[in-house]
Amino acid sequence: MNKVEAITILSSALCNLSCKYCYISQDPRLKEVHRKLVERIRNEEFLSTILKSVPDPNDVKFLALWGLEPTLTLPAISSRFDYIFKTLPNLKVISFSSNFQGDSKVIIDFIKQIPRDKKIELGIQFSMDGMPKINDLMRGDGSGERIIRNVKSLILSLNEILPDMTNVRVKIQDKGTLSPKVLMMYKEDKELMFENFRFMNNFYSEISDLIKSSRILLTCAGFNQERPFNYTKEHGIAFFNMLRDLDELINKEDLKYVSLPFLSSFNRIAKYGLEFNNKQRMFTCSANSGNLCIGENDEFAFCHRDFFPENELTRKFVKEYYLIRDGQNMERRQYLTSCYMDFPKLKLEYIIVICKELARCGLIDKSYGDYNKAYVFAMNRLQEICQSTALQINASPYMYDIGSIKLFANGAEDYLLGKLVSS
Ligand code: SF4
Numbered sequence: 001m002n003k004v005e006a007i008t009i010l011s012s013a014l015c016n017l018s019c020k021y022c023y024i025s026q027d028p029r030l031k032e033v034h035r036k037l038v039e040r041i042r043n044e045e046f047l048s049t050i051l052k053s054v055p056d057p058n059d060v061k062f063l064a065l066w067g068l069e070p071t072l073t074l075p076a077i078s079s080r081f082d083y084i085f086k087t088l089p090n091l092k093v094i095s096f097s098s099n100f101q102g103d104s105k106v107i108i109d110f111i112k113q114i115p116r117d118k119k120i121e122l123g124i125q126f127s128m129d130g131m132p133k134i135n136d137l138m139r140g141d142g143s144g145e146r147i148i149r150n151v152k153s154l155i156l157s158l159n160e161i162l163p164d165m166t167n168v169r170v171k172i173q174d175k176g177t178l179s180p181k182v183l184m185m186y187k188e189d190k191e192l193m194f195e196n197f198r199f200m201n202n203f204y205s206e207i208s209d210l211i212k213s214s215r216i217l218l219t220c221a222g223f224n225q226e227r228p229f230n231y232t233k234e235h236g237i238a239f240f241n242m243l244r245d246l247d248e249l250i251n252k253e254d255l256k257y258v259s260l261p262f263l264s265s266f267n268r269i270a271k272y273g274l275e276f277n278n279k280q281r282m283f284t285c286s287a288n289s290g291n292l293c294i295g296e297n298d299e300f301a302f303c304h305r306d307f308f309p310e311n312e313l314t315r316k317f318v319k320e321y322y323l324i325r326d327g328q329n330m331e332r333r334q335y336l337t338s339c340y341m342d343f344p345k346l347k348l349e350y351i352i353v354i355c356k357e358l359a360r361c362g363l364i365d366k367s368y369g370d371y372n373k374a375y376v377f378a379m380n381r382l383q384e385i386c387q388s389t390a391l392q393i394n395a396s397p398y399m400y401d402i403g404s405i406k407l408f409a410n411g412a413e414d415y416l417l418g419k420l421v422s423s
Contacts, residue, residue: 004054005061007088008293008304009046011077012067013037016101019139021179023227024068024308033296037067040296041076044083050294051087061092066293066304070096071106078113085118095123097175099139100147104154112161114168121169125221126151129176131199134192138179152207159212169215178223178261180235187238194249197258204257222261225384228310228393229403233363236410243415262412265383266420269376276379280341283383299323302337303388310392317395340387340397351378351400355409358402364409377413381405 013034018026040046051057063084065077074096077084085091098107107124114120129135132144151172158170186193200220208218225231231239243260250258272282293301301307301323309315324332355374358364368374381404387397394401 015068231407240411
């Protein structure tokens with residue numbers, strides 16, 4: 001079996017927000033799931049089960065806490081730090097994402113519990129879609145202001161505690177969701193888009209100024225696409241317009257803290273594209289190789305998303321066949337992921353075929369009817385998907401969603417590629 005270097009624990013089944021685009025239905029039964037998760041964290045069942053299935057616990061360097069709102073169970077996790085660091089002696093990174101609706105004190109208390117003899121990098125991602133007016137559209141009234149307040153207060157508190165905790169580094173990054181609704185608003189009102197990105201630039205500048213420790217690193221991670229990727233040709237054109245106008249704004253006003261989203265993935269293709277067919281692991285997330293996730297009932301998954309299937313079509317398949325329930329049967333995990341990894345051509349050809357068909361019916365730019373162009377496009381797009389996402393959305397790990405193709409192949413991908421070439 002492959003080395004397992006990363007472990008993800010489903011650590012929370014509750015959330016203090018109710019975002020319109022959340023793909024996890026906030027079912028009242030999740031309260032009971034959450035109670036059980038906390039109990040299993042506290043009595044060490046989670047880690048001991050996972051450790052029985054990991055070939056060598058010394059290989060594990062990354063621990064991700066995932067769930068609806070992972071900060072809700074940080075106290076339970078830190079209460080087991082002694083056990084976690086003893087059983088995973090080479091753990092280097094602990095990461096989680098948060099909506100930053102709660103008091104940041106819970107994160108500070110968590111950090112303070114890290115033993116001083118353990119060198120740890122803490123990765124904290126905050127989800128913010130833009131200025132409060134934009135953010136609150138999908139995430140609820142007042143949520144944007146709370147994020148701003150809590151991110152600032154986290155940084156101020158980190159400034160205070162890190163001088164005494166030289167073993168800890170904290171990486172903070174934000175990630176928003178680019179919803180179709182907001183894209184259309186930007187299309188109607190370019191000034192609104194400018195206002196939003198000026199705001200984001202100022203916000204980043206302000207929080208950068210607050211940082212007083214070289215062990216706090218701040219990065220802007222960009223955007224996720226909104227699941228289940230219901231983007232149309234119109235959204236694709238609006239996205240292209242947004243990129244072009246944003247680029248102009250960045251240059252004209254010298255915005256230092258805002259960059260064009262989705263640009264970085266091209267770099268990997270430009271540098272290592274020749275390895276695409278031989279070293280698939282370089283081009284996709286760890287869910288497909290060295291990551292192991294454990295859920296509520298000791299079931300293993302490739303990706304945490306498998307615990308919350310996104311639609312009725314795939315729910316039965318994922319729940320019944322794709323989660324590994326017989327805990328020790330890691331051989332099955334091995335061949336399921338190998339299957340995905342060993343046939344990149346199949347995935348590439350699927351996207352190329354869809355591009356040709358969409359180009360023929362005018363739903364994407366007609367230039368994608370060209371095989372070579374569609375090939376490069378497919379390589380780049382495949383970096384943003386893993387087999388779990390593909391399976392959840394399309395009921396097959398080899399299929400890429402059509403909405404994303406429409407989003408990127410109506411001018412956006414060409415624009416980003418042009419930027420890369422000219423830089
Ligand atoms: S914060 Fe995340 S988990 Fe909570 S409702 Fe919003 S999208 Fe869902």
